[in-house]
Amino acid sequence: GAGVSQSPRYKVAKRGQDVALRCDPISGHVSLFWYQQALGQGPEFLTYFQNEAQLDKSGLPSDRFFAERPEGSVSTLKIQRTQQEDSAVYLCASRGQWSSYNEQFFGPGTRLTVL
């Protein structure tokens, strides 16, 4: 596709449930990022992949958060035992190999609401 796509667009979970959020990056982009955006805040970095390798996961808030990109294209962000503070928009971004300014191209996000 032409841009980054994410699914589902909206997810409602009961506290304690596990959720999985999917990201399809721009075709050919080797770098993929996950961000969390709380209401009224800017996006905050969670984790970064280059191809299938997870090179930085310093932003993951707890061990309940897990991300994978097994074949170097589609990525999944999994949140186990969701808590109310996990409610946020989860944004995925990808970056081309020849980006000189670290331009990242974002998907529409998944809005997660934990009840």
Added chain:
Amino acid sequence: DQQVKQNSPSLSVQEGRISILNCDYTNSMFDYFLWYKKYPAEGPTFLISISSIKDKNEDGRFTVFLNKSAKHLSLHIVPSQPGDSAVYFCAASALGGGGADGLTFGKGTHLIIQP
């Protein structure tokens, strides 16, 4: 501790006039700066970027100015149009200096263009 600050949560400008959005940063390791525009229920869209070795970058109606000594940058939109109404995020990267690949965002400024 916020490393990228956008101190104006909102800004109202008349159509046709200049819009100036400001951003301050504290980390001297940042070497690339980017502006993103975000409409409701969409992901951030890349707008314009600047390297720390430059003090100005222009793209059509959009110009970004960087004052490295003051750790300040601004985005100028001239002339402002109704479609410019959106939330604008300032983001910074330390990638060139061997820093993290993730972007650091400000909280955003909601620009409202009045007819």
